[in-house]
Amino acid sequence: MLRTTTFGGDGKRRDLCLTLLVGAIGSTNLDQAFGSRAAPTETLSGLVERVTYHNAENGFCVLRVKARGQRDLVAVVGHAAAINAGEFISATGMWTTDREHGLQFKAAQVTTTQPTTLEGIEKYLGSGMIRGIGPTYARALVRAFGEAVFDLIEQEPGRLREVTGIGTKRAQRIVAGWAEQKAIREIMLFLHANGVGTSRAVRIFKTYGQQAIAMITENPYRLARDIRGIGFRTADLVAAKLGIEKTAMIRVRAGLSFGLAEATGQGHCGLPVAELTRSTSELIEVEPALIETALGLELRDGDLVADSVDGEACVFLAGLYRSEQAIAERLRLLSEGRPPWPVIDAGRAVPWATGVTHLRNEVPCPSP
Numbered sequence: 001m002l003r004t005t006t007f008g009g010d011g012k013r014r015d016l017c018l019t020l021l022v023g024a025i026g027s028t029n030l031d032q033a034f035g036s037r038a039a040p041t042e043t044l045s046g047l048v049e050r051v052t053y054h055n056a057e058n059g060f061c062v063l064r065v066k067a068r069g070q071r072d073l074v075a076v077v078g079h080a081a082a083i084n085a086g087e088f089i090s091a092t093g094m095w096t097t098d099r100e101h102g103l104q105f106k107a108a109q110v111t112t113t114q115p116t117t118l119e120g121i122e123k124y125l126g127s128g129m130i131r132g133i134g135p136t137y138a139r140a141l142v143r144a145f146g147e148a149v150f151d152l153i154e155q156e157p158g159r160l161r162e163v164t165g166i167g168t169k170r171a172q173r174i175v176a177g178w179a180e181q182k183a184i185r186e187i188m189l190f191l192h193a194n195g196v197g198t199s200r201a202v203r204i205f206k207t208y209g210q211q212a213i214a215m216i217t218e219n220p221y222r223l224a225r226d227i228r229g230i231g232f233r234t235a236d237l238v239a240a241k242l243g244i245e246k247t248a249m250i251r252v253r254a255g256l257s258f259g260l261a262e263a264t265g266q267g268h269c270g271l272p273v274a275e276l277t278r279s280t281s282e283l284i285e286v287e288p289a290l291i292e293t294a295l296g297l298e299l300r301d302g303d304l305v306a307d308s309v310d311g312e313a314c315v316f317l318a319g320l321y322r323s324e325q326a327i328a329e330r331l332r333l334l335s336e337g338r339p340p341w342p343v344i345d346a347g348r349a350v351p352w353a354t355g356v357t358h359l360r361n362e363v364p365c366p367s368p
Contacts, residue, residue: 044105045090047120049073051083051127059202061110065089078107079199081206082184086124087112109198112185114150118142121149129181132173137166153178180210187212194220194241200234203227217242221254232258236284247286252294255284256304260317269324270307270316 046067052075053062059079067074076091083089091107098104115124126138133141140163141149152159153174160171184205190213191201207227208215215222220239223230232254244251259280263271271279277291295315298304305321307314316324354360 041092041094041108043090043092044068044074044076044107046070046074046088047115047117048083048085048087048089049123050085054080054083057206059199059206063089065091065105067105075101075104076107076110077104078110079202080110080112081188081202082129082181083110083112084124084127084129086115086120086122086127088115088120089113107198109192111189111192114185116147118146121147125149130174130177132166132170132177137163137170140164150178154182183210191216194238196234196238200227200230203229219250220244221250224254224258232261246284247290249290249294249297252284252286252290253298253303255280255286256291256294256298256315257317259283260304260315264317264320269320270309270314272309273306273313273315276315 044065044067046065048063049066050064050073051061052064053060055061059081061078061080061083063076063078063083064073065076076089078091078093090111090113091105092109093105093107096104096106115121122138122142124138125133125141126135128134141160144163145152145159157171157175160166160174161168166174187205187210188198188201191204192198194216196204204216204223204227205212216238220242221232221235223235223238224232235254236251239248239251256276259276260268260271262279262283263276273295277288277295280291281288295304299306299315303318305316305318307316307321
């Protein structure tokens with residue numbers, strides 16, 4: 001019989017105890033064994049001591065963090081567009097136990113800020129994140145300017161040349177590298193503030209680069225069109241946080257593509273106009289009159305295509321419509337043209353094939 005005990009203390013100790021209990025009863029799923037309360041969401045803050053791994057393409061990273069309230073370095077697993085030793089992070093997630101690597105903090109969101117201590121600043125600058133600065137120059141910059149080094153790079157870049165070995169070209173590389181890193185932090189903070197998780201935020205940054213904030217502010221619904229894995233609903237949440245009304249034409253126009261995309265799940269490449277108007281009106285909760293106006297604009301700009309099927313007016317997603325047209329044309333050409341191979345004489349070919357393969361021919365050959 002298994003005794004149950006109430007465990008106090010921090011999440012790390014609780015998760016370890018629960019893992020041992022789950023192992024004892026033969027389950028590998030904490031949620032199934034104890035419910036969602038077994039792994040509560042927590043916030044972990046600390047200094048990045050080492051970046052064990054970082055994938056520049058998707059942002060996946062493994063960090064060693066000196067966290068508040070933890071004696072040993074903590075392994076943090078999550079996503080970040082750019083991450084460097086010396087940065088201060090705030091991570092939201094839960095404790096998990098990996099069979100191979102042991103206890104880890106699995107972060108759903110990672111927010112970085114520049115360090116404030118001299119030790120952290122030196123480690124941050126010397127991590128290689130800024131072109132033109134390595135460990136040697138990082139040490140020299142911190143000795144020369146102390147905690148004011150970040151403000152100096154941004155506001156008085158000419159003073160960088162006061163450090164021995166830093167000339168005009170190196171100073172220019174340092175300033176450019178600093179501006180790039182600052183832009184990345186601002187973009188990630190903007191996306192986090194508008195309800196976008198870190199892994200998706202990384203994909204957005206990789207797609208739009210330095211123009212991400214301007215492009216999303218102008219039209220957040222482009223996220224559903226441009227970023228794989230982000231749909232209308234996610235873009236709609238971002239739009240709401242940016243103050244875009246439900247009846248805004250930019251939203252209704254995006255809703256039409258959403259309505260057609262939903263129809264593809266049932267095997268449709270397009271819908272009759274009346275059905276599209278009704279379904280979109282229900283999906284995004286706006287009046288049909290707005291849908292009709294938006295449809296005219298989408299057809300005018302070529303984002304949607306109108307055609308008739310059996311005499312009924314229909315609307316298609318432009319990409320799917322072009323694909324259907326291309327397939328139909330290819331099939332027409334194949335049906336009208338002559339095959340590239342010569343006519344096969346079955347009466348001679350079948351005996352030859354059976355002789356080569358040593359298989360018996362159980363079906364009589366058709367008469368030519």
